[in-house]
């Protein structure tokens with residue numbers, strides 16, 4: 448199949464570019480004719496999996512050593528797409544709730560796997576929340592459709608894979624010894640993300656600065672309570688080479704956040720306060736930019752719309768992640784050419800990744816040309 452498909456694209460490439468562009472339907476539908484023969488019915492399967500973290504991870508609100516995920520597969524005509532739901536504790540999902548949600552989905556009723564808009568709108572309407580569960584199907588369907596087309600998603604969307612940003616590597620709240628050790632381990636990364644909102648914020652930054660002068664992004668995870676303290680910190684952090692401040696105050700404090708955004712010398716980015724497409728317009732004026740994560744916005748399709756909306760409002764875009772395997776991280780990476788900053792290190796913080804996908808090369812998110820989201824099982 449691969450050889451036949453390659454021949455098809457070589458032939459298509461030999462045709463003048465203009466005529467190829469004039470016939471997009473032919474170009475996209477032809478590879479389907481060579482697809483392997485299997486059941487022409489969409490089927491969804493899933494299983495729970497527990498990610499083991501390399502270090503105990505502490506943010507302003509909690510500590511943990513494992514992360515529960517659910518791995519999904521969608522099959523059509525002998526081709527399998529992979530997906531994943533990672534459960535951020537603050538969204539209130541669990542392996543049980545994700546699997547209960549997935550049980551309610553009947554993909555068998557759709558004849559055309561390319562109808563992502565129809566299928567994903569229907570799935571979104573099943574319940575109000577369950578965003579990680581929805582993302583697990585969205586990602587698997589995107590992987591499947593990309594494979595059926597024989598194209599990676601950055602190509603389907605028309606993004607330049609060379610425009611991917613450098614990714615930050617996250618350092619959680621910890622003792623100076625551990626922070627120094629983690630900073631040294633992060634030598635290959637050109638950008639660090641530091642979790643603040645603990646008792647020793649300045650000590651965290653000073654400790655890292657004793658080891659490296661790399662640029663830093665900071666994330667308070669709603670941990671500060673006073674807007675004047677937040678503003679003083681923003682000025683202090685800028686002096687220390689910090690380029691942005693994520694969710695410094697609780698998401699409900701929109702007036703204080705808007706005040707801070709107006710006064711701050713570095714961009715204030717909304718994460719917990721901006722989950723879905725509908726939140727982006729509301730975020731205008733409250734934050735300078737938004738942190739988009741597949742697990743909170745229901746997946747690749749909505750994330751892409753959020754980027755377009757944020758850009759139309761003149762806002763910055765960061766692509767972030769939860770602790771995820773290379774499945775979720777690779778899916779998000781296909782959007783990263785459109786982001787100002789990427790925080791896509793979730794797969795690098797675990798010791799039992801079950802997929803191989805996107806790589807960090809010289810600190811930069813580096814996408815492969817493999818179709819779909821570009822991953823394989825390991």
Ligand code: MG
Pocket residue numbers: 666668693694718719738
């Ligand atoms: Mg955050």
